[in-house]
Amino acid sequence: MAARKFFVGGNWKCNGTGEDVKKIVTVLNEAEVPSEDVVEVVVSPPFVFLPQVKGLLRPDFSVAAQNCWVRKGGAFTGEISAEMLVNLQVPWVILGHSERRALMGESSDFVADKIAYALSQGIKVIACIGETLEQREAGTTMEVVAAQTKAIAEKISDWTNVVLAYEPVWAIGTGKVATPAQAQEVHDGLRKWLVTNVSPAVAESTRIIYGGSVNGANCKELAAKPDVDGFLVGGASLKPEFVDIIKSATVKSSA
Numbered sequence: 001m002a003a004r005k006f007f008v009g010g011n012w013k014c015n016g017t018g019e020d021v022k023k024i025v026t027v028l029n030e031a032e033v034p035s036e037d038v039v040e041v042v043v044s045p046p047f048v049f050l051p052q053v054k055g056l057l058r059p060d061f062s063v064a065a066q067n068c069w070v071r072k073g074g075a076f077t078g079e080i081s082a083e084m085l086v087n088l089q090v091p092w093v094i095l096g097h098s099e100r101r102a103l104m105g106e107s108s109d110f111v112a113d114k115i116a117y118a119l120s121q122g123i124k125v126i127a128c129i130g131e132t133l134e135q136r137e138a139g140t141t142m143e144v145v146a147a148q149t150k151a152i153a154e155k156i157s158d159w160t161n162v163v164l165a166y167e168p169v170w171a172i173g174t175g176k177v178a179t180p181a182q183a184q185e186v187h188d189g190l191r192k193w194l195v196t197n198v199s200p201a202v203a204e205s206t207r208i209i210y211g212g213s214v215n216g217a218n219c220k221e222l223a224a225k226p227d228v229d230g231f232l233v234g235g236a237s238l239k240p241e242f243v244d245i246i247k248s249a250t251v252k253s254s255a
């Protein structure tokens with residue numbers, strides 16, 4: 001079975017100006033990174049900068065939106081539809097980010113509906129899941145991420161265009177990164193869940209990436225874990241160290 005290609009996503013969240021965007025893209029465009037055969041790089045600027053970034057960015061990197069509407073566009077003020085992303089040739093979308101789950105009240109069912117709709121339109125999805133600190137301390141981490149994954153599995157039949165991003169809420173933007181062992185434990189649990197509840201082939205081929213305070217200093221140790229197939233990076237994706245995170249893919253290719 002084909003090895004899972006390392007995946008590095010940069011989630012810029014609600015940050016930046018047109019000037020910042022130019023600076024970040026310049027750094028990325030000038031960086032020497034492993035080839036497309038070794039690592040897939042996707043950056044996710046705010047919607048308003050998507051055309052600009054897409055136009056400026058090197059051709060071996062691609063772009064993702066940070067959200068999209070749950071079904072066909074129409075009278076939904078303030079929303080962006082999957083059809084619009086298709087129209088602008090935006091190949092990826094991040095869905096189910098914990099900030100949207102927590103702040104916008106997006107339930108696992110709603111997230112799963114969005115994922116199913118985006119996939120139906122031909123958009124690839126970075127699907128985010130993860131437990132809160134309370135849930136981890138209560139020992140329910142696997143139950144929580146399994147339930148979030150189950151909601152998705154009930155609504156999709158083809159996982160080819162899905163990357164699963166495990167992002168423990170307590171690690172996001174806190175500087176408190178999961179240890180490589182903690183990440184590996186959950187990724188391994190998720191892969192086993194996929195074996196049992198979806199199929200061994202999907203479990204083997206689906207990339208499970210880690211997000212939460214990943215930076216240039218901690219990425220290599222995390223990348224060395226067998227079930228960590230890449231990263232979804234927040235704060236550090238706005239800085240030059242994002243290039244070091246992309247380069248951590250070589251930990252896998254030289255393994």
Ligand SMILES: O=C(CO)COP(=O)(O)O
Nearest residue numbers: 011172173212213234235
């Ligand atoms: O939420 C994240 C990526 O989607 C992670 O954010 P930080 O890397 O800033 O912790």
